[in-house]
Amino acid sequence: MSASSIKTIISSYSAQVDAQLESILPLASGPAEPLFAAMRYSVFNGGKRLRPALCFAAAEAICSSDSNTAKVAAALEMIHAYSLIHDDLPAMDDDDLRRGKPTCHIQFDEATAILAGDGLQSLAFQQLCGLSEVAPSIVVELISMLSRLGGCSGMVAGQAIDLAATGTALDLEQLKVMHAHKTGALIEASVLMGAVATAQASAQQLAALSEFARAIGLAFQIQDDILDVESSTELLGKQQGSDATNQKSTYTSILGLEQARSEADALYRRSMQALDCFADKAESLRAIASFIVQRRH
Amino acid sequence: MSASSIKTIISSYSAQVDAQLESILPLASGPAEPLFAAMRYSVFNGGKRLRPALCFAAAEAICSSDSNTAKVAAALEMIHAYSLIHDDLPAMDDDDLRRGKPTCHIQFDEATAILAGDGLQSLAFQQLCGLSEVAPSIVVELISMLSRLGGCSGMVAGQAIDLAATGTALDLEQLKVMHAHKTGALIEASVLMGAVATAQASAQQLAALSEFARAIGLAFQIQDDILDVESSTELLGKQQGSDATNQKSTYTSILGLEQARSEADALYRRSMQALDCFADKAESLRAIASFIVQRRH
Numbered sequence: 103m104s105a106s107s108i109k110t111i112i113s114s115y116s117a118q119v120d121a122q123l124e125s126i127l128p129l130a131s132g133p134a135e136p137l138f139a140a141m142r143y144s145v146f147n148g149g150k151r152l153r154p155a156l157c158f159a160a161a162e163a164i165c166s167s168d169s170n171t172a173k174v175a176a177a178l179e180m181i182h183a184y185s186l187i188h189d190d191l192p193a194m195d196d197d198d199l200r201r202g203k204p205t206c207h208i209q210f211d212e213a214t215a216i217l218a219g220d221g222l223q224s225l226a227f228q229q230l231c232g233l234s235e236v237a238p239s240i241v242v243e244l245i246s247m248l249s250r251l252g253g254c255s256g257m258v259a260g261q262a263i264d265l266a267a268t269g270t271a272l273d274l275e276q277l278k279v280m281h282a283h284k285t286g287a288l289i290e291a292s293v294l295m296g297a298v299a300t301a302q303a304s305a306q307q308l309a310a311l312s313e314f315a316r317a318i319g320l321a322f323q324i325q326d327d328i329l330d331v332e333s334s335t336e337l338l339g340k341q342q343g344s345d346a347t348n349q350k351s352t353y354t355s356i357l358g359l360e361q362a363r364s365e366a367d368a369l370y371r372r373s374m375q376a377l378d379c380f381a382d383k384a385e386s387l388r389a390i391a392s393f394i395v396q397r398r399h
Numbered sequence: 400m401s402a403s404s405i406k407t408i409i410s411s412y413s414a415q416v417d418a419q420l421e422s423i424l425p426l427a428s429g430p431a432e433p434l435f436a437a438m439r440y441s442v443f444n445g446g447k448r449l450r451p452a453l454c455f456a457a458a459e460a461i462c463s464s465d466s467n468t469a470k471v472a473a474a475l476e477m478i479h480a481y482s483l484i485h486d487d488l489p490a491m492d493d494d495d496l497r498r499g500k501p502t503c504h505i506q507f508d509e510a511t512a513i514l515a516g517d518g519l520q521s522l523a524f525q526q527l528c529g530l531s532e533v534a535p536s537i538v539v540e541l542i543s544m545l546s547r548l549g550g551c552s553g554m555v556a557g558q559a560i561d562l563a564a565t566g567t568a569l570d571l572e573q574l575k576v577m578h579a580h581k582t583g584a585l586i587e588a589s590v591l592m593g594a595v596a597t598a599q600a601s602a603q604q605l606a607a608l609s610e611f612a613r614a615i616g617l618a619f620q621i622q623d624d625i626l627d628v629e630s631s632t633e634l635l636g637k638q639q640g641s642d643a644t645n646q647k648s649t650y651t652s653i654l655g656l657e658q659a660r661s662e663a664d665a666l667y668r669r670s671m672q673a674l675d676c677f678a679d680k681a682e683s684l685r686a687i688a689s690f691i692v693q694r695r696h
Contacts, residue, residue: 133576137551137559188517193509212490216513217559220485220520224550227524231543238535245542246528253521254434262434262514279430 105396108389112155119154119179120146122172126180126229140210140218141225145183148201152322152394153178153292159386160296160311163377164303167296170233174244174299177226178292181252184222185288187215189261226252233299240301247298251291260284272351278320285326286319293387310376317373318391324366325395327352331359333398370395402693405686409452412472415464416451417443419473423526437507437515438522442480445498449619449691450475450589456683457593457608460674461600464593467530471541471596474523475589478549481519482585484512486558523549530596537598544595548588557581569648575617582623583616590684607673614670615688621663622692624649628656630695667692 123145130138154175161167190197190205191212198208207215230245250256260283267280293315297303303311331354353362373391377384400408420442427435451472458464487494487502488509495505504512527542547553557580564577590612594600600608628651650659670688674681 133560133563133573134551134556134580136563137556141551184517188513191510191513193513213488213562214559216485216488216490217555217562220481220516221551221555221559223517223520224546224555227542228546228550228552231539231546238539242528242535242538242542245524245539249521249525249528253525254431254438254518255525258514258518258521259431259434262511262518263430265510265514266430266433276430283431 103389108393115155115158116151118172119175122176140214144187144206155390156292157296160293161300163380163384164297164300170299174295177229180222180226184219187219251287256287281323289319290315310379314373314376317369321366321369322394324353327354400686405690412452412455413448415469416472419469437511441484441503453589454593457590458597460677460681461594461597467596471592474526477519477523481516484516548584553584578620586616587612607676611670611673614666618663618666619691621650624651
């Protein structure tokens with residue numbers, strides 16, 4: 103698949119999830135207006151919508167995506183957005199810029215940013231309760247996955263591990279554990295939830311998708327570390343070289359640039375193998391995976 | 400019912416919810432250990448377990464409480480605990496003491512406190528997914544209630560309204576709207592979810608419980624404001640007179656002490672009337688309501 107057709111696919115998914123997010127997060131008035139403004143600001147800040155794209159593509163690997171896929175994708179994006187808001191706070195990474203724009207606590211204030219994150223998390227679960235024409239047992243399975251992989255057994259634990267590691271050098275194994283939680287868990291949730299929401303995924307298919315997601319999730323993070331060394335602040339929309347400045351352990355600091363690249367390649371190949379059982383149905387997943395390892399920002 | 404038997408009832412509910420919380424939040428080891436320590440610290444800090452008590456008592460008003468009631472009560476208490484952690488943060492109320500002990504961000508650090516709150520929120524939803532012997536449609540209804548009333552349509556909106564009101568004088572109507580969201584919504588969720596989890600509550604019973612909860616929720620807040628004027632720092636476990644110091648609009652600042660008392664009494668009577676249809680089954684709810692308006696801290 104060509105680079106331009108990959109972009110076309112991702113754009114089409116983005117349009118669907120954006121329409122859904124627009125309907126959940128309308129412009130608000132009334133006394134809680136700043137809260138809703140901050141939630142909208144953070145959700146519509148030019149993100150790549152990678153998790154929604156994985157969710158749609160996974161649904162298509164099983165059968166096809168539908169309006170429920172967009173709702174599940176919106177829930178995932180809200181969890182992602184809330185985690186970025188809290189991660190950027192002064193007490194956490196203290197970042198002023200995100201995708202070239204002021205972070206939520208800079209644009210609004212710290213208290214509003216904390217609440218906007220809290221509100222987005224609960225709204226994600228509320229959103230999943232509104233799925234239509236799907237058995238309640240499927241809804242419970244989706245909420246269970248999102249709360250586990252997006253919570254203190256997954257993403258939130260990853261943030262805590264990252265925090266505890268500040269100022270200490272991690273070895274490769276510790277770095278993998280951290281990233282498997284911090285970014286990997288929600289990427290896995292995106293793929294699995296897209297499949298589960300179709301109500302047609304077999305245990306075997308879910309196991310294959312899980313293997314795909316874990317490999318590509320780690321490759322995503324390695325590519326992030328490579329870009330932090332290689333790219334420019336302008337392209338990244340955040341300070342280039344910030345990992346080195348903050349003395350963070352990264353794949354490039356532990357493995358060096360060349361070996362980090364070959365590790366990302368190996369993970370990409372492993373993710374492709376995991377998709378073999380889906381044959382042509384996984385074309386979009388393959389396209390997104392190659393986008394992940396080839397992206398320049 | 401005598402004051403001592405009310406305490407006995409609340410203690411028995413507390414013991415059940417504490418056992419449940421203990422099983423969900425075990426002492427952790429491993430790289431995310433500080434996160435789990437902070438979550439435990441905040442959940443087990445001597446809270447009155449008022450929301451769990453309302454949840455149990457509402458289940459008994461419908462039929463009886465069981466192990467699912469304890470799980471629902473634990474989810475409610477985790478949402479309550481997360482909201483207190485975030486509310487105490489320097490960017491929010493900047494409180495160093497909670498129930499006479501250092502607040503989470505003082506005992507640990509700000510970043511860990513933010514993550515502990517985030518983790519408790521997701522764990523509450525995860526917990527509800529684990530209800531047994533109840534139809535998945537009931538689980539979805541419970542999660543829908545908790546995400547709506549505990550989220551940006553309820554409690555989180557209340558925090559945002561409170562925040563936006565800082566430094567401005569609220570009138571009585573605005574104050575009621577703020578509290579109906581900030582504390583009222585989760586009290587309503589506690590009562591409704593206890594009833595819904597029994598799978599036997601009729602729409603009429605839920606409407607009566609909702610009316611009860613709204614009245615007693617507001618009475619709770621008025622009593623809080625009265626205690627802030629009348630009680631001592633020692634009894635409250637937090638700075639007495641802090642509302643006046645922070646120039647917050649309160650029921651006592653708007654209505655005066657005497658009228659605030661008679662408003663609380665009127666709401667108490669309204670809450671009792673709402674329970675008439677439950678006859679003897681609502682004895683525990685009545686006891687908790689009278690505890691709420693009579694408490695001294």
